[in-house]
Amino acid sequence: MKSPVLIPSNGRTRKPIHCIILQLARLGDTVQSLMAIKAAKQLYPELKVSLVVRERFADAALAVDWLDEVFILPTKELIGPAFSDDTPVENLIPLCAQWLSPIAKKPWDLLLNWTFTEASSFLATLIPSKVKLGYLQSNDFTLSASDGWSQYMQAILQAGLHQNIHLTDILTTQLLTALQIHHGEPEPNGSLPVTSKHFFSKDAETSSQPRKSFDYSRRWIAIQLGASHPSKTWPIHHWSKFLNRFLSEFPNHHIVLLGGRSESDLAREVLSHLKESDAPTERILSTVGETNFELWTHSIAQAEWLISGDTAAIHIASVLGTRVFNLSMGLTRYNDTGPYGNGHFIIRSNVPCRACEAKSLKEDHDCRETLDPICVLSAFFYASSSWHQKKTITFDQALDRFSGSELKNRTTLYRSRIRPSEEGGGVSYEALTKSPLTVEQWVALATGHMARAWYCGWTPPIGLEVTREKLHSNLVQSLRKLSESIQVGLKILNEAVACSTAFEQLCRGLKNNPVMTLDDRQAISNKAVKLQELDGLLDRLCQTEPSLQVFSNMSKVLMHNLNGHKLHEVSQNALASYKQLKDGLEIFSEWAHSSLRMVRPVMVKTARHDDALPLS
Amino acid sequence: MAADMDKLKGSVGSETLVDPHTVEKLIQHFLNALIAEQTEGEDSK
Numbered sequence: 250m251k252s253p254v255l256i257p258s259n260g261r262t263r264k265p266i267h268c269i270i271l272q273l274a275r276l277g278d279t280v281q282s283l284m285a286i287k288a289a290k291q292l293y294p295e296l297k298v299s300l301v302v303r304e305r306f307a308d309a310a311l312a313v314d315w316l317d318e319v320f321i322l323p324t325k326e327l328i329g330p331a332f333s334d335d336t337p338v339e340n341l342i343p344l345c346a347q348w349l350s351p352i353a354k355k356p357w358d359l360l361l362n363w364t365f366t367e368a369s370s371f372l373a374t375l376i377p378s379k380v381k382l383g384y385l386q387s388n389d390f391t392l393s394a395s396d397g398w399s400q401y402m403q404a405i406l407q408a409g410l411h412q413n414i415h416l417t418d419i420l421t422t423q424l425l426t427a428l429q430i431h432h433g434e435p436e437p438n439g440s441l442p443v444t445s446k447h448f449f450s451k452d453a454e455t456s457s458q459p460r461k462s463f464d465y466s467r468r469w470i471a472i473q474l475g476a477s478h479p480s481k482t483w484p485i486h487h488w489s490k491f492l493n494r495f496l497s498e499f500p501n502h503h504i505v506l507l508g509g510r511s512e513s514d515l516a517r518e519v520l521s522h523l524k525e526s527d528a529p530t531e532r533i534l535s536t537v538g539e540t541n542f543e544l545w546t547h548s549i550a551q552a553e554w555l556i557s558g559d560t561a562a563i564h565i566a567s568v569l570g571t572r573v574f575n576l577s578m579g580l581t582r583y584n585d586t587g588p589y590g591n592g593h594f595i596i597r598s599n600v601p602c603r604a605c606e607a608k609s610l611k612e613d614h615d616c617r618e619t620l621d622p623i624c625v626l627s628a629f630f631y632a633s634s635s636w637h638q639k640k641t642i643t644f645d646q647a648l649d650r651f652s653g654s655e656l657k658n659r660t661t662l663y664r665s666r667i668r669p670s671e672e673g674g675g676v677s678y679e680a681l682t683k684s685p686l687t688v689e690q691w692v693a694l695a696t697g698h699m700a701r702a703w704y705c706g707w708t709p710p711i712g713l714e715v716t717r718e719k720l721h722s723n724l725v726q727s728l729r730k731l732s733e734s735i736q737v738g739l740k741i742l743n744e745a746v747a748c749s750t751a752f753e754q755l756c757r758g759l760k761n762n763p764v765m766t767l768d769d770r771q772a773i774s775n776k777a778v779k780l781q782e783l784d785g786l787l788d789r790l791c792q793t794e795p796s797l798q799v800f801s802n803m804s805k806v807l808m809h810n811l812n813g814h815k816l817h818e819v820s821q822n823a824l825a826s827y828k829q830l831k832d833g834l835e836i837f838s839e840w841a842h843s844s845l846r847m848v849r850p851v852m853v854k855t856a857r858h859d860d861a862l863p864l865s
Numbered sequence: 866m867a868a869d870m871d872k873l874k875g876s877v878g879s880e881t882l883v884d885p886h887t888v889e890k891l892i893q894h895f896l897n898a899l900i901a902e903q904t905e906g907e908d909s910k
Contacts, residue, residue, distance in 0.1 A: 328899050338896050345892050368898035375891050382875035397872040430874045706868030
């Protein structure tokens with residue numbers, strides 16, 4: 250047997266850490282995972298990462314040369330027969346076991362399930378590893394979220410609640426925290442930039458596709474026309490109008506259209522509209538339908554900007570260091586999965602969208618139509634000019650110059666920035682328009698703050714991201730109402746903490762777990778009933794005050810994931826969970842007080858007559 | 866507020882393979898869940 254390779258590092262030797270990550274979601278999620286893995290590998294050079302991906306979305310993982318191994322899940326091969334000739338699932342088990350065998354045999358130190366789905370939780374349970382994070386299966390075959398960040402993912406992100414920590418930051422923090430707990434402190438000098446034009450370095454080395462169509466002396470703007478879902482796709486007539494005006498306003502720029510085969514019709518129609526209106530289409534290079542992963546990433550890397558809806562392209566541009574101008578439509582939440590890094594822009598319609606309010610994927614989203622092409626062009630002009638850098642004019646003024654005031658207030662433009670660590674770190678999106686803060690945005694800020702307190706252990710001062718002018722009267726009214734509900738919630742949770750403390754003491758006093766006196770059993774049962782009642786009260790409170798929904802969801806996830814072999818261990822876990830909820834609600838309370846303090850009337854000092862006019 | 870390290874460390878001690886019967890059951894559940902995802906549409910994720 251070979252002895253483990255020891256990697257020298259600053260005079261020390263560090264044993265390799267064998268880590269397997271399951272990423273069975275789409276390409277965008279894979280690229281975000283790669284960004285998190287690369288950051289961790291820089292801090293822990295001894296980290297050996299193997300990634301499990303779906304065949305259809307494997308390109309990005311195969312294009313980097315710093316993963317140890319890529320395991321491809323052959324979905325079609327494994328479950329195809331169940332669709333094609335109704336093969337019973339039992340007959341497919343041997344083939345799946347054969348695929349799984351080499352993965353399960355390896356001695357993994359760390360397994361992270363970053364897929365956050367039911368299917369992946371079974372796979373994560375099947376692979377032995379010293380430590381596991383993410384969704385797993387419990388002994389009773391129910392889904393379990395094995396760590397704090399996974400519980401947050403399940404209760405908040407996957408429930409579609411508002412929060413402001415980017416998925417890439419969640420994945421990175423989850424991985425780094427696990428490494429720190431189980432494998433010690435990272436390299437002191439490991440925080441190099443993750444993004445690079447050569448992120449997909451394997452492609453650069455093994456390039457086979459000719460790139461002659463690219464004239465490198467030109468200034469290129471890459472445009473991703475389609476998206477994975479119709480609700481996230483900008484209408485053809487908007488693209489046509491935008492491109493028509495773009496070509497006349499930006500005479501020195503060339504455009505490369507990007508997209509897969511399914512977007513060929515879309516590209517043909519847009520080009521046909523442009524030709525009909527005599528636009529200079531010779532400045533457009535269409536690679537739609539002919540783009541493989543290599544040409545796609547190469548085109549994005551060569552472009553100054555990528556303009557795109559919510560697609561994997563925005564994540565590819567983020568890792569390649571190309572600036573992104575993101576047209577945000579439909580149910581996408583830019584806080585969770587927007588372009589990552591400094592200086593990207595996101596534009597979103599402010600006009601109410603029925604389908605968005607109903608959280609519907611099926612209905613046609615009005616926000617696609619109301620995202621006006623002239624607004625988008627004005628915003629792009631503003632973002633790409635030095636106006637915003639020098640802060641000589643605001644976005645609203647730029648909009649006035651371009652399109653007149655009728656389009657004002659119809660969109661919000663956001664700019665991304667990486668916060669300094671003293672402000673909490675991670676990416677954040679700052680609104681460049683003077684639109685007031687909505688209740689949802691306020692809740693997102695408070696929820697993000699709470700998560701950083703729960704899982705990072707420290708937070709920036711309360712309310713740093715809120716300014717007085719952002720607090721509109723509607724929000725202030727809602728916050729006053731919310732404050733009252735928070736006080737009720739705190740009473741419930743204080744009682745829950747007291748009750749679970751007593752519950753924990755009772756359990757600790759038991760001499761034998763399975764055998765107890767009838768009095769002990771009755772006392773424990775009474776406490777359990779009381780805690781159930783308090784859970785019900787919290788749930789009802791959160792139903793009447795939707796801004797507190799995070800607490801009801803978190804409570805359910807935490808209580809489902811109480812673990813321990815003995816009653817005493819479970820009771821300790823319950824106590825810790827109620828304390829966690831109480832600490833979180835106290836943060837919400839501080840946020841509400843801090844915001845309401847900002848709008849309190851302030852006495853204006855006026856000069857008294859006797860001060861102003863001294864008597865002679 | 867200090868972060869609760871117990872909440873962040875994940876599930877520890879799962880390095881031994883589960884028994885063959887459970888493995889079979891888990892694989893079956895895994896395949897069923899994959900089929901369900903495929904039926905709902907892989908794109909819906």
